[in-house]
Amino acid sequence: MAGVDLRKTTTMKIAVFSTQPYDEAYLQQANDSFKHQLVFFEQPLSASTVALAAGFSTVCVFVNDRLDATVLAEISRTGTKLIALRAAGFNNVDLKAAEAYGITVVRVPAYSPYAVAEYTVGLLLALDRKICRAWVRVREDNFTLDGLVGHDLHGKVVGVVGTGRIGSLVAKAFKLGFGCTVLATDVYHDPKVEQMGVPYVELNDLIRRADVICLHCPLTSQTRHLINTDTIALAKPGFLLINTGRGALIDTEAVVNALKSGHVGGLAMDVYEEESDLFFKDLSNEVVKDDLFQHLLTFPNVIVTGHQAFFTQEALAAIAQTTLQNVTNFQEGNVDPAKLVKAVAVTVSCK
Numbered sequence: 001m002a003g004v005d006l007r008k009t010t011t012m013k014i015a016v017f018s019t020q021p022y023d024e025a026y027l028q029q030a031n032d033s034f035k036h037q038l039v040f041f042e043q044p045l046s047a048s049t050v051a052l053a054a055g056f057s058t059v060c061v062f063v064n065d066r067l068d069a070t071v072l073a074e075i076s077r078t079g080t081k082l083i084a085l086r087a088a089g090f091n092n093v094d095l096k097a098a099e100a101y102g103i104t105v106v107r108v109p110a111y112s113p114y115a116v117a118e119y120t121v122g123l124l125l126a127l128d129r130k131i132c133r134a135w136v137r138v139r140e141d142n143f144t145l146d147g148l149v150g151h152d153l154h155g156k157v158v159g160v161v162g163t164g165r166i167g168s169l170v171a172k173a174f175k176l177g178f179g180c181t182v183l184a185t186d187v188y189h190d191p192k193v194e195q196m197g198v199p200y201v202e203l204n205d206l207i208r209r210a211d212v213i214c215l216h217c218p219l220t221s222q223t224r225h226l227i228n229t230d231t232i233a234l235a236k237p238g239f240l241l242i243n244t245g246r247g248a249l250i251d252t253e254a255v256v257n258a259l260k261s262g263h264v265g266g267l268a269m270d271v272y273e274e275e276s277d278l279f280f281k282d283l284s285n286e287v288v289k290d291d292l293f294q295h296l297l298t299f300p301n302v303i304v305t306g307h308q309a310f311f312t313q314e315a316l317a318a319i320a321q322t323t324l325q326n327v328t329n330f331q332e333g334n335v336d337p338a339k340l341v342k343a344v345a346v347t348v349s350c351k
């Protein structure tokens with residue numbers, strides 16, 4: 001591919017990794033108007049599958065493809081010029097290496113913040129009101145309520161970490177919908193959030209005061225293990241933790257210990273530190289060897305879902321449309337700066 005002017009080709013050849021049936025369906029539908037050449041691979045892109053990308057000018061990846069320096073060196077060598085993320089988060093790409101190899105990285109910064117925000121509210125309600133446990137009981141004709149008592153959310157303190165597209169909607173839902181006291185923390189203070197009556201406070205202050213903590217910041221070297229043994233020690237005993245951001249925002253082992261001691265009153269998580277070995281796969285016929293994950297599943301006050309907060313029809317359609325538009329924009333030399341991911345802004349970890 002070296003020396004080929006991609007702008008003179010009519011379509012881009014795109015290797016789509018980590019393809020699930022719904023990815024293929026929505027991308028094919030959106031591609032009716034773009035006419036790119038899409039080749040779908042079920043496998044995630046990693047050092048062991050990188051040969052599949054040879055000769056594709058674009059690789060299209062999702063949250064658990066691992067684009068570390070080794071993979072980037074190889075795809076650069078075999079002609080890839082563009083990484084099109086079908087996601088907002090980009091912690092799985094070594095951006096410095098991408099820059100060094102002259103590979104452009106684009107993402108879908110916003111597809112449906114409503115999907116994730118609404119799911120976050122749903123997870124908190126399911127956790128606190130024990131909806132999943134109740135349903136299991138009712139299916140067995142057990143209509144007793146013992147052990148299912150929850151709390152009114154009205155009047156409780158909800159702490160929102162990261163008030164971007166998703167976090168600001170979550171803050172709004174809890175503040176205006178449920179009548180909670182909402183506290184926020186963010187490196188950037190959004191006046192619209194403050195106008196709702198949501199003050200910004202320091203992270204530790206938020207952790208000390210919150211009954212519920214929701215994580216909506218990106219995973220960076222600054223936010224990795226933001227919830228850890230030390231920060232949990234600051235929190236109210238029995239606080240609830242909701243993570244729809246990225247798994248490594250919490251030190252899972254520390255949270256498991258705090259669940260055992262009762263300091264964490266409940267955990268609902270849609271993301272997990274080591275999810276790339278588990279999520280989006282059917283492992284029901286296998287032995288899952290992740291002891292920490294298996295331990296989490298034994299707690300009655302833990303709910304885990306497999307990275308599905310984004311998963312609405314509206315979000316899938318928007319992801320497909322924006323991803324292919326990003327590729328066309330690149331082909332036309334017209335990358336939308338809002339979709340471009342650069343190494344300068346954040347230090348990311350590639351795990």
Ligand code: NAI
Nearest residue numbers: 089162163164165166167186187216217218244245309310
């Ligand atoms: P966004 O970029 O609009 O908002 C992120 C906010 O976090 C920004 O306001 C930013 O200033 C803030 N932030 C950055 N560093 C921070 C720090 N150290 N402390 C506190 N705040 C900090 O992103 P958006 O669209 O709201 O998404 C948030 C995260 O949600 C994404 O980074 C992604 O990891 C995750 N996500 C999860 C999905 C799921 O299906 N579970 C789907 C989509 C996103």
